[in-house]
Amino acid sequence: MRLSQYLARLFVALLAITIIPTQAQQAGLSEQQLRQLMQMAEYIGVDYPEAVADGEIINTDEYAEMEEFAQLLIDRGQQLADSAEAVTIRAEARALQEAIQRKAAIAEVQVHTAKLRQGLLSIAPALSLPTTLLDLNESRALYQAQCIACHGVEGKGDGPLAAQLEPAPTDFHERERAENRSLLGLYDAISNGIDGTAMTAFKNLNEQQRWSLAFFVGSLAFTGESADAAEPKLSLQDLVMYSPQVLRSDRPDFSPSQ
Incomplete structure (x- = not known):
């Protein structure tokens, strides 16, 4: 199964998980x-x-x-x-x-x-994920309402404000970047913004909406791919926390680009 299809399935039904910390209270940082x-x-x-x-x-x-x-x-x-x-x-x-x-x-x-x-x-x-995401159409509509001014209608980083911004807004279809970006990183960028860029924190959105946007934009570089006979053996925890490139290195059966 391709990564885009795996993401689409998660749009329909996402099970809640908790990532168990090893030193949650002893890290020394918040x-x-x-x-x-x-x-x-x-x-x-x-x-x-x-x-x-x-x-x-x-x-x-x-x-x-x-x-x-x-x-x-x-x-x-x-x-x-x-x-x-x-x-x-x-x-x-x-x-x-x-x-x-x-x-x-x-x-x-x-x-x-x-x-x-x-x-x-x-x-x-510990990080708790939402029990459900918005469906694909709702996620797309949320993207259109919140993100197109910078990232463009199709997510290619070519919105009406893009030419004024440095660094330029992310093109979510750019494959090399997508291979090295995690869904957790996208969620944190949406939630907290990115210092030194025009990416601001979307505090007006609830947690479910922010996760839904992360899954939606994170899938754009992998759309249109056909299914493999073998389904990657990925947990939701792995899929959210690690980039496709890291998963490919650690999991030989995971290969979204083949």
């Missing part, structure tokens, strides 16, 4: 701070190609943002309560900063951002 760090790491992994190509800076503003976020990951990592997970997170944050400074290839950067997210997820407080 839940919001941990989620912001996850979002920063994922943002670097998705947007790094806009800053660096072939070992050269191609956008100084984007590169400065990569450096800023990498330093914040290091600084916040020092505030984590001492644990084996914290040691790993700090090491990956330093390795990520060093890779950015070397203008390393995107593949190397994404290894560090993925490991950072996994480490942060392992110590994050």
Whole structure:
């Protein structure tokens, strides 16, 4: 089963789950701070190609943002309560900063951002998902009401305000970005906004609406694909928390792009 079809099925019936924390009370940072760090790491992994190509800076503003976020990951990592997970997170944050400074290839950067997210997820407080999502038509209507000014009618980042914005709004159909973006990251961006961009927090939407938007825009890059004979063995927890690229690395049977 393709990722788009798996998402569509979840639009119809989504079971509630709780992600069990390993150190929810001992992390040393608040839940919001941990989620912001996850979002920063994922943002670097998705947007790094806009800053660096072939070992050269191609956008100084984007590169400065990569450096800023990498330093914040290091600084916040020092505030984590001492644990084996914290040691790993700090090491990956330093390795990520060093890779950015070397203008390393995107593949190397994404290894560090993925490991950072996994480490942060392992110590994050429990996350409860909604018992249901809006159906696909309601989710599409919500997108049209809330998002088209920047992201465009079809989600291609070409809304009427897009030309005025730097960085440009996300094109949700861009496959490489979608492969390295998690549904949790989308949900957090919708809920909290993204510092340094025009993406603001949608506090006017309830939790179900925000999750529905995350699933809707997260599926756009994978629409129109036919079914596989073999269905990927994914839990809802995996699908929400990890990007397709990470799932492909960890789960050989998961391959949304084949």
